[in-house]
Amino acid sequence: CRFVPLERRLDRNRNLPPPNLVSFSDQREPFRMLSMSPPTVLGPWMLARSRLMCARGGGGGSVVMCGLWSPFGRMFSSSSSSSSSSSSSSSSSSSSGMPLAHRDPQEDGASESARLMHIEHKHGAHNYAPMPVVLTKGRKCEVWDVEGKRYLDFLSAYSAVNQGHSHPRIAAAAIKQMEQLSLTSRAFHNDKLGPYEKYITNLLGYDKVLPMNSGVEASETAVKLARRWAYDVKGVPNDMARVVFAEGNFWGRSIAAISSSTDPESYGGYGPHVPGFDIVPFDNLDALEEAVSDPNCAAFHVEPIQGEAGVVLPSNGYLKRAKEICEKYNVLLIADEVQTGLGRTGKLLCSQHSDVRPDVVVLGKALSGGYYPVSAVLADDEVMLTIKPGQHGSTYGGNPLACAVATAALEALVEEGMLENAMVMGERLREGLRRVLPSDLVQEVRGVGLLNAIVMFPDARATAYEACKAAMKRGLLTKPTGRLDNVIRLAPPLVITAEEVDEAVAIFGDAFANL
Numbered sequence: 001c002r003f004v005p006l007e008r009r010l011d012r013n014r015n016l017p018p019p020n021l022v023s024f025s026d027q028r029e030p031f032r033m034l035s036m037s038p039p040t041v042l043g044p045w046m047l048a049r050s051r052l053m054c055a056r057g058g059g060g061g062s063v064v065m066c067g068l069w070s071p072f073g074r075m076f077s078s079s080s081s082s083s084s085s086s087s088s089s090s091s092s093s094s095s096s097g098m099p100l101a102h103r104d105p106q107e108d109g110a111s112e113s114a115r116l117m118h119i120e121h122k123h124g125a126h127n128y129a130p131m132p133v134v135l136t137k138g139r140k141c142e143v144w145d146v147e148g149k150r151y152l153d154f155l156s157a158y159s160a161v162n163q164g165h166s167h168p169r170i171a172a173a174a175i176k177q178m179e180q181l182s183l184t185s186r187a188f189h190n191d192k193l194g195p196y197e198k199y200i201t202n203l204l205g206y207d208k209v210l211p212m213n214s215g216v217e218a219s220e221t222a223v224k225l226a227r228r229w230a231y232d233v234k235g236v237p238n239d240m241a242r243v244v245f246a247e248g249n250f251w252g253r254s255i256a257a258i259s260s261s262t263d264p265e266s267y268g269g270y271g272p273h274v275p276g277f278d279i280v281p282f283d284n285l286d287a288l289e290e291a292v293s294d295p296n297c298a299a300f301h302v303e304p305i306q307g308e309a310g311v312v313l314p315s316n317g318y319l320k321r322a323k324e325i326c327e328k329y330n331v332l333l334i335a336d337e338v339q340t341g342l343g344r345t346g347k348l349l350c351s352q353h354s355d356v357r358p359d360v361v362v363l364g365k366a367l368s369g370g371y372y373p374v375s376a377v378l379a380d381d382e383v384m385l386t387i388k389p390g391q392h393g394s395t396y397g398g399n400p401l402a403c404a405v406a407t408a409a410l411e412a413l414v415e416e417g418m419l420e421n422a423m424v425m426g427e428r429l430r431e432g433l434r435r436v437l438p439s440d441l442v443q444e445v446r447g448v449g450l451l452n453a454i455v456m457f458p459d460a461r462a463t464a465y466e467a468c469k470a471a472m473k474r475g476l477l478t479k480p481t482g483r484l485d486n487v488i489r490l491a492p493p494l495v496i497t498a499e500e501v502d503e504a505v506a507i508f509g510d511a512f513a514n515l
Contacts, residue, residue, distance in 0.1 A: 111147060112134070112146045112147060113132075113133070113134040113145060113146055113147060116134045116146065117132065117134060131468065131469070131472060131477065131479060133145050133151070133472060133477065134146045138153065138161075138165025138166055139164075139165055139166050140164040140165060140166075140493060140495050140496075141153055141164060141165075141492055141493045141495060141496045141497075141500050142165070143165060143477065149475070150475060151472070151475050151476060151477045152475060152476045152477070152492065152500060152503065152504055152507070153165065153477055153492060153493065154471075154476055154477060154478040154489075154490050154491065154492045154504060155477060155478045155479060155489065155491055155492075156370075156491050156492060156493050157365075157370055158307075158339065158365065158491070159307075159339045159340075159344050159365050159366060159451070159491050160364075160365035160366055160368070160369075160370045161366070161369065161370035161493055162342055162343050162344060162365075162366035162369065162413065162418065162493060162494045163366065163369040163370070163409055163412045163413060163416075163418065163493065163494065163495065164369075164493040164494070164495040165370070165493065167369050167409075167412055169408050169411070169412050170368070170369040170371050170405060170408045170409050170412060171371070172408075173404045173405055173407070173408035174371050174372065174401065174404065174405050174408075176404070177192070177400055177401045177404035177405070178401060180400075181400050181401075182399065182400065182401040183395075183396065183399045183400070183401065184399065184400065185395050185399075186393055186394075186395075186397070186398060190398075190399070190400040190403075191400065192400040192403035192404050192407075193211070193398045193400065193403050195403070195407070196211075196398075196403035196404075196406055196407050197209050197211070197398075199407055199410065200376065200378070200406070200407075200410060201378065203348070203410060203414070204348065204349065204361065204378055205357070206361070206378040206379060206380060207379070207380040207381045207384065208378070208379060208380070208381060208384035208385070209376050209377065209378050210225075210376065210377045210378075210379075210384065210387075210392070210397075211374070211375070211376050211394075211397045211398035211402065211403070212375045212376065212377065212394055212397045213373040213374065213375055213394060213396050213397055213402070214252070214364060214373050214375055215251065215252060215338035215339075215362070215364030215365060215375050216251060216252025216253065216254050216257055217375055217394065217397075218338065218362045218363065218364050218375035218376060218377050219251040219252060219257065219301070219334075219336060219338070219362050220252075220254060220256050220257070221362075221377045221392065222299075222301065222334045222336075222360050222362050222377050223243055223256060223299070223301065223334075224387070224392060225360060225377065225379065225383055225384065225386065225387060226241070226243055226298040226299035226301075226332050226334060226360065226383075227241045227243070227276075227298055228386040228387055228391075229298065229332065229382070229383050229386050230296070230297075230298035230299075232386045233382060233383075233386065234298070234330055236295070236296050236298065237296070240276075240296045241276060241296055241297075241298040242276050242277070242278055242294060242296050242297050242298060243260075243276060243277055243278070243297075243298055243299050243300075243301055244277075244278045244279075244280055244288070244291045244292055244297060244299070244300045244301070244331075245260040245277060245278070245279055245280075245300075245301050245302070246279070246280060246281070246282040246283075246301075246302050246303070246306070247262045247279050247280065247281045247282050248262060248282050248306050248309035248312065248483075249261065249262070249282075249301070249302070249303060249306065249309070249336075250263070250266075250303075250306070250307070250308035250309065250482070250483075251301075251303075251336050251338065251362075253266060255270065255273070255274060256274045258270055258273070259273035259274035259277055260274075260277045260279070260301070262279060263483055278291050278294075278297075282302075282306060282309075282312065282314065283312075283314040283315055283318050285318065285321050285322065285325065288300065288322055288325055289325050289328075289329075292325060292326060292329045292331045293329050297329065297331050298331065298332060299326075299331060299332035299333070299334050299359075299360070300322065300326055300331060300332070300333055300334065301334040301336060302319075302322065302333070302334070302335065302336065303335075303336045303337075303339070303340060304319055304335060304336075304337065304340050304345075304349075304350035304351050304353075304354070305340050305345065305350055305448065305451060307339040307340065307451065307481070307489070308481055308482045308483060309481070309483055309484075310453060310455070310481045310483065310484045310487040311446060311447055311451060311452060311453035311481065311487065311489060313446060313447075313448065317354070318354075319335075319351060319354040319356050320354045320355060320356050323356045323357075323358070326359075332359040332360055332383065333356075333358045333359050333360070334358060334359065334360040334361075334362065335349070335350075335351045335356075335358035335360070335361050335362065336362045337349050337350060337351065337361055337362060337363055338362055338363060338364040338365055338375070339365060339451070340451060341361070341363050341366075342363065342365070342366040342367060342409075342410075342413060343366065343413045343418050343419045343422055343449075343494050344366070344422065344449060344450060344451045344491065344494070345422070345426075345448040345449035345450075345451050346419055346420070346422040346423035346426065346448065346449035346450075347419060347449075348413070348414075348419065349361065350448070353448065359379060359380070359383060360377060360378070360379045360383060361377070361378040361379070362375070362376075362377055363375060363376045363377075363378070364376070366409065366413070367406050367409060367410070368402070368405045368406055368409050369405070369408070369409035369412065371405050371409075372401060372402055372405045373396075373402075374402045374405060374406045374409075376406075413494070416495075418494040418495060419494070421494055421495065421496070422449040422450045422494045423449055425450060425492075425494075425496050425497075425498065425501050426447060426448065426449040426450045426451075426452060428498060428501050428502075429450070429452060429490065429501050429504065429505065430445050430446075430447060430452060432501065432502065432504075432505035433445045433454065433505055433508060435505075436505055436506075436508065436509030436512075437454065437508065437509065437512050438512055438513065440457075440460075441456055441457065441460045441461070441462065441512055441515065442454060442455065442456055442457070442512070443455045443456060443457050447490070450490075450491060450492060450494055450496070451490075451491055452489075452490040452491070453481065453487050453488060453489055453490060454467070454487070454488040454490065454508070455486065455487050456486040456487070456488070457486065458485075458486050460486065461515065462515035463480075463485055463486065464480035464481075464484070464485055464486050464487055464488045465479075465480055465485070466515060467488060467511060467512060467515060468480060468488060470511035470512075470514065470515060471507055471508060471511045473511075474507045474510060474511055475507060476504055476507045476508070476511075478490060478491075492504070
């Protein structure tokens with residue numbers, strides 16, 4: 001149960017297949033990294049599950065050689081066809097077997113999807129492995145590809161589109177503000193910032209809000225706040241503050257975020273890492289207490305439900321007890337609600353299910369309803385006012401366009417019954433899936449509200465990616481979670497109807513029956 005400082009990090013991802021382990025060292029201490037499997041083994045899941053290839057160099061030093069197999073050799077084995085009726089039998093390869101991404105867009109018979117994916121592959125960085133579909137329109141829970149095929153969206157841009165695609169209320173607010181004033185920087189006041197700050201702090205019950213743009217910026221801000229609070233209020237000696245994170249956490253890909261990660265695909269090859277971060281197992285209160293009892297500990301940063309790790313729910317009472325432990329040792333509880341917050345689990349904050357009021361709350365994604373990058377950090381004066389003018393900020397944070405969009409997005413969530421709908425439709429979805437999914441393939445269906453997952457057996461005859469492709473073929477879009485090959489994330493917009501839930505259940509039932 002002992003906590004593990006990141007300076008002594010080991011690969012703890014037990015859910016991966018048995019890897020070929022290669023040791024190497026840097027200026028810190030040895031890591032254990034995963035060698036890369038050949039593309040014929042990983043196929044279309046290659047980029048998402050690629051491993052760093054590492055080798056020890058000579059001369060007493062260390063050399064890290066990193067490379068990625070291209071995913072495109074097999075990734076586009078099937079994609080949207082030119083029509084809904086023909087999509088189920090179409091192939092994403094040309095008659096010569098050439099993948100869409102490499103195919104000449106002028107070749108006879110090349111689809112518009114093929115042309116656009118080719119352009120993206122040629123001119124864009126290869127840091128994502130998207131499903132082979134090119135979307136062009138969205139409305140509520142539905143999206144359409146460039147060939148006109150309709151899909152149910154069961155990812156919601158990783159819960160950024162909780163209010164549904166193209167929500168008219170948010171769109172109207174955005175357009176109105178864009179035509180009036182979009183950006184002032186924080187060098188000047190603007191007429192939208194104060195009202196937005198008043199609305200969100202009253203809604204969630206905190207003294208102050210610090211507006212930022214992306215979720216990772218907001219979590220970085222929370223860590224920065226916690227460190228400053230530790231020095232100014234708790235009395236931790238300068239440069240000695242520590243922040244504790246849960247194993248399996250994910251809050252972005254900045255240097256600080258990967259420094260707290262236990263995923264070698266995130267942190268491997270990007271050192272040196274930020275010091276002062278410790279790791280404890282998620283849902284382990286004994287390990288948490290040992291870590292935060294350090295008198296230099298500033299905060300415990302945790303997701304109430306771990307999304308990227310596979311929609312992992314802690315034991316009943318975990319978050320409440322974690323808060324009590326933090327209070328015992330005068331440590332801040334930072335709730336990362338970027339994905340779990342703003343109605344996704346049926347409440348404004350997932351921590352409210354546990355009757356917990358975190359010291360710091362981090363929000364993002366659905367704070368704009370998908371229209372604009374907007375994030376926020378909320379805390380009371382004792383924490384927030386430790387940062388003084390000039391010590392933190394962002395050119396775009398708190399701009400009038402972001403404030404107008406965020407206010408409209410929050411109003412839509414609260415006033416249009418989305419939180420209540422998430423609870424009802426989430427239960428309907430889980431019940432339906434448990435009824436139709438085959439027990440020889442599916443281990444469990446879990447979740448809260450409309451943050452759910454299908455967990456397949458690790459040794460099942462099909463992978464989560466293959467199941468997602470089968471669902472896509474039948475008109476539903478989602479993806480496996482980023483770390484696991486056997487977990488499918490299910491997070492539709494909160495405006496989903498009972499009819500759409502039943503349609504999704506039928507699609508999954510048919511897809512799994514034919515794997």
